[in-house]
Amino acid sequence: MNWTQTIFEVIDMRSFSNLWFWIALAVVWSSASHYVLGVPFDMITRARRHGGEAQQDLEDMVRINVNRILYIGQVSGLLLMGFVCFVLTALAILGFFYGVEFAQAVFLIALPMSFVGALSVRTAGRIAREAPEGEALHRRLIRHRQAVQFIGMASIFVTALWGMWKNLDRSFLFNTF
Template structure:
């Protein structure tokens, strides 16, 4: 037995039985939940609690990030939407049509994150439309975080179910 076979025997290279995939899934959703529109959520809590300079810093950072996101969408939104749709469709077809487990895993990571991206754009537009300071901003950011957490919980649940199904069906066959 050579070195290459030994490594692949010890480390299962299938996505859903690989510990690294689950670590990446946890880190992606933990980060998405913590960074609300590019702003760490503890900054929102601090601004709400202390006001003053912390509140001004929060408003400035949210303004910068929402302006950046909306600028990107206005300049390259069609290209990003087209390329993103093509990649998601390709991963979906390869994964679920042709049974490639890596494509399934990537799709189950990328599709919900694309929903978070759309939600972030919607939230950015609402913030720029007038919910850009004080209590209105805090409420909008808390609602956005709650929605991201909901998408994340559903995504982790569906991914775990699909991963268990894949692992059980692989061991049965």
């Protein structure tokens, strides 16, 4: 037995039966819903409760991150979108046409995260145009967070269904009938 065979026996390389994949999926979605346009959600909550300096810090942080997101979108948005579409297409072909389970797993994380990225650019544009302050800014950020959480819940549900199907498909019991 060679060393690569030993590694692949110790570390299960099938993504949907690997605990690390599910931990990574949870971390990705909890981070995506915690950081609203790059602003930690606890900062939004603190600004809603206390106002004053916390509100000013929130508005400054939102302004900085909105400008950063819009700058990236203006400078390299088209190139970035083309690259993301290429990677997603390659993952979909490798995963669902050629049956590479790792590509399927990455695709099931990357596709919904690309929707979150597009939603973030859209929300950043609306904030830059409307320049909301105070409660209007809080509502906009919370609405964005709820949309990200909805995308995350749908993504986790679809990924769990697909992962259960792949695990059942490979199991001895399922293949005997």
